[in-house]
Amino acid sequence: xxxxxxxxxxxxxxxxxxxxxxxxxxxxxxxxxxxxxxxxxxxxxxxxxxxxxxxxxxxxxxxxxxxxxxxxxxxxxxxxxxxxxxxxxxxxxxxxxxxxxxxxxxxxxxxxxxxxxxxxxxxxxxxxxxxxxxxxxxxxxxxxxxxxxxxxxxxxxxxxxxxxxxxxxxxxxxxxxxxxxxxxxxxxxxxxxxxxxxxxxxxxxxxxxxxxxxxxxxxxxxxxxxxxxxxxxxxxxxxxxxxxxxxxxxxxxxxxxxxxxxxxxxxxxxxxxxxxxxxxxxxxxxxxxxxxxxxxxxxxxxxxxxxxxxxxxxxxxxxxxxxxxxxxxxxxxxxxxx
Ligand code: SF4
Numbered sequence: 001x002x003x004x005x006x007x008x009x010x011x012x013x014x015x016x017x018x019x020x021x022x023x024x025x026x027x028x029x030x031x032x033x034x035x036x037x038x039x040x041x042x043x044x045x046x047x048x049x050x051x052x053x054x055x056x057x058x059x060x061x062x063x064x065x066x067x068x069x070x071x072x073x074x075x076x077x078x079x080x081x082x083x084x085x086x087x088x089x090x091x092x093x094x095x096x097x098x099x100x101x102x103x104x105x106x107x108x109x110x111x112x113x114x115x116x117x118x119x120x121x122x123x124x125x126x127x128x129x130x131x132x133x134x135x136x137x138x139x140x141x142x143x144x145x146x147x148x149x150x151x152x153x154x155x156x157x158x159x160x161x162x163x164x165x166x167x168x169x170x171x172x173x174x175x176x177x178x179x180x181x182x183x184x185x186x187x188x189x190x191x192x193x194x195x196x197x198x199x200x201x202x203x204x205x206x207x208x209x210x211x212x213x214x215x216x217x218x219x220x221x222x223x224x225x226x227x228x229x230x231x232x233x234x235x236x237x238x239x240x241x242x243x244x245x246x247x248x249x250x251x252x253x254x255x256x257x258x259x260x261x262x263x264x265x266x267x268x269x270x271x272x273x274x275x276x277x278x279x280x281x282x283x284x285x286x287x288x289x290x291x292x293x294x295x296x297x298x299x300x301x302x303x304x305x306x307x308x309x310x311x312x313x314x315x316x317x318x319x320x321x322x323x324x325x326x327x328x329x330x331x332x333x334x335x336x337x338x
Contacts, residue, residue: 070104242336253294
């Protein structure tokens, strides 16, 4: 079967997306499982809608979400994100698998004379994937850098977790792992390949990583939301341009000031961690200095509508009749990884 590319608005600076030939062949092979790294952010939602628009059957699609706090107490993540992801999966009748590294980012910051924590995932049944024992010490925040070796948070709680789950679940067969990076987001991402062999590709496990929205303009992402009338994650309604960790280390001063207005206890906790670790997140600059440099972009009426929900459980409907572009759309305020 040949899948049709959806129609997108045509504007001079917006190119119509294309599917690389190799990816098209895998899409057309019904034995290929499509596994979507689903953060609940706009690019992960766009990937799902893009596949559905092409006519890909739902029974070939599986969503995977990583809990960055690793089922420990909530600090880095938006509290509503897991419930938003579950509500989206339920609304589209898609399976979703939740996975995490025990204790998440905070636990890894405090690693002392030990190895990485174990990985878990839930498929209706809980699976535990033990990590190698070790005796190294971290006691540091991740570096605010595009280099994934020093900005270890992305690899420890997301990239490595997903590949451990893939290795455990898929010993063989054809697999496309879809991730939502877009070139427009940063200079580093502009150089990413549209597709490549997945990190745990083997002769038996024909696994490829595909970035289907790599060339999407942000307008094309919101067009898909509008078409399906999907309610975006509430953080976009509050003015965030990216929905990653709520406490993303790449946040701008204005974003930190907004976090502090919404969840001052989180900033206080980070400040206490800086004291305890004798290490600052921003190269000698304390978190309070960063917060005090910015101005909150939160609007009172939006906090009234979404504040409680974003800091608790997502309970609004996924499909909304009166779809409006959220405040955070097209914002250049930094709030996510580069
Ligand atoms: S969103 Fe930010 S803080 Fe979270 S894992 Fe990515 S880079 Fe790290």
